[in-house]
Amino acid sequence: MPIKIPNNLPATNILESENIFVIHENRAYTQDIRPLRILILNLMPIKITTETQLLRLLGNSPLQVEVDFMYTATYSPTNTSQEHLIKFYETFDDVKDRNYDGMIITGAPVEQLPFEEVAYWDELCKIMEWSKTHVYSTLHICWASQAGLYYHYGIPKYDLAQKIFGVFPHQKSCTQPIKLFRGFDDIFHVPHSRHTEFKREDIEKIPELHILSESEVSGVYAAADLKGRQFFIAGHSEYDPLSLKAEYDRDLAQGLSVQIPQNYYPNDDPTQPPVVLWRSAANLLFSNWLNYYVYQETPFDLSLL
Template identity: 60%
Template sequence: MPINIPKQLPARERLLEEKIFVMDEERAVKQDIRPLSVLILNLMPEKERTELQLLRLLGNTPLQVNITFMNMATHESKNTSKSHLDTFYETFEDVKNRRFDGMIITGAPIEHLAFEDVNYWDELKDIMNWSKENVTSVLHICWGAQAALYHHYGIGKYKLPAKCFGVYKHNVSNPTIKLARGFNDEFTAPHSRYTAVSIEEIEKDPRLTLLSKSEDAGAFIIISNDEKHIMITGHLEYDATTLAEEYNRDLQKGVEVALPENYFPNDEVTNQPPNSWRSHTHLLFSNWLNYYVYQETPYEWK
């Protein structure tokens, strides 16, 4: 079934090229069904790239999904045009009186800052507090996951001695948990971050379950026991080339960065990296939408 997005959204043409079923608003209103409403708080600087990555995954399920994009009112985006934001994005003030079946809070390249030093931290706290009563399930990605662990559970982040950068093997602690249904015992996922969260603190917190971890990348998928929050410390939504683009960008900026681990074949940057995580990415998003959003959300919000 399709995702419902604005007809002029630039990502729409790319999604159609990839044969992903997209429906515009004119056709969607004629559908006599109750579509899911998903709010995406896009904190990434290159918002159009993140839009495409997430829409590709949300469009690969049997459910019709209405998408609303939101950005921060207290932060000015320097990498996305004002016209794009004005046309396709809303702010918290616009959506705070609505309810959503699901919500995604993306990562952001600001992990070097203490949470309280982020210029939109107060606004983000308001949004996360609001989500407790107005969203059925929230999926937090990378820095968004660290922010959720800190705000909701008091678990902070710490700086790594070197950037966690590459594609790493992970395992699943309990394959009977709905989010992991269909997962292999071992799977890969990309990471790109300078900070981490404590496995020990997560495992000691009775409100949380550590579903997946990696010997090299640490805690990966954390679920709150009330299933309200799902926190993923890596970037399953990344394309095959995203880590290469980040690596080249850092080199051009003069940033000292090691080659992404387990990524380029034979560690040769001229070799095309394979996407070894795509199937589990689609499975995770499909399981989230089905079991944590669709199965749990009320038909009519009261």
Template identity: 50%
Template structure:
């Protein structure tokens, strides 16, 4: 089934060329179906690139998905045209009174800044609090995962000596979580971050379950006991060359980044990058939409009280 997106969104052409099933709002309006409504809070600098990455995953699921794009403020973006932002993005005031089946909060280039020093931290907290009564399930990615774990559970991240960048092997939990259906015992996922929450702290928290971790990269998938908050500390949405682009960008800015681990063929940046996480990323988002959104959400989004916890 398709992901429904606004007419003329630039990502549409890219997705169609990759045989990802997308549908314009005009065409979808003629279908008699209850699609999933997903809100994406995009905190990444290059909005169009991140939109395309996430829509690629949402469009590879068996459900029809209506997507709204949300911005954190109306300041001029340095990396995305103003016309694009004004045409396709909504302010929080425009969605505050609505309910959604799912919410995705992206990462942000704020890895070394204390949460309380982030200029829009109050707005992030407001949206997370709002999601508790207006969204069936929220998917937090990378920086947002740490922000959500801090705001909701008081878990403070710890800064790393060096940026953790690369593709790492992860081990899944042996318990039969619906989110992990179809997962191999070991799978790969990319990370690109400056901080972590120690694995032992996450495992010790009574309201959280660690579903997957890496011996090198730490916790990867963390799920709230009520199944409504999924924290992903990596970037399953990244495309093949995203880590490469970040590495050479940081080199150009004189930051002396470490080479992304397990990524370039032969660990040589002059060689091609190797993508080993696309199938996992697709399955992760598909399982989240199916088991933690579609299976839990009320048919009438005005009746959020109708939701019942998933039972394995």
């Protein structure tokens, strides 16, 4: 949460130079407080797992958040019961007349398909277009980051020679302070599990985008538009400690040739419990997005988006 300080306090410039978020007295008095409305488009097959991961991070904040869940009407998931969907989820037709402070679009296990061959691609395009006028800030995760960059900016995805699988060190790319990464260490870790990527040189061709963070191993991790309305996050910061293990064990059980997740098991020994290196960075990522790009920027009256 921001520090509220008196107007013209001498310490203001020092605090701001140290990237400490302060709010002036006059602005604090004019703020109206209400719950943040967040929409989660859950494209993952095992929806309850993803719900838990995201809510864990969204809940680690003093801000009051109201969450709606949405799934695609053009593709009925087979790994989540209809009873669960009917009870807790809505379709785009149900929510299209609402406005939201923020939206999260999850990854999906369809990255090796061309975008246009994904069963719900047309519906997803409609949702992403709608988000530009009905959502203040949208967080695209993993495959959704590739889909969002392709839809909004025409940036392609590329097949990788080898799956990026493991937990990798990252650093901030911008010399200017970026609110999304306030409080981050110089090096922080993020899980990845993907067969495709987008490339730095393609993003650099788009003047409306800037690269926020990357890894020497896994490439660009985070990019955003200049207004903070669209974020594209290539990794899976939301993963819980055993997510990569579950994927590894699943692929082994199916007889697939799969490498051990890098930087995950002690001494690369799958019989040992994984080491979590990304939890603090994950919590910071989501709390910073909620605070600086949703709570601080969204108008009190969402109809004014």
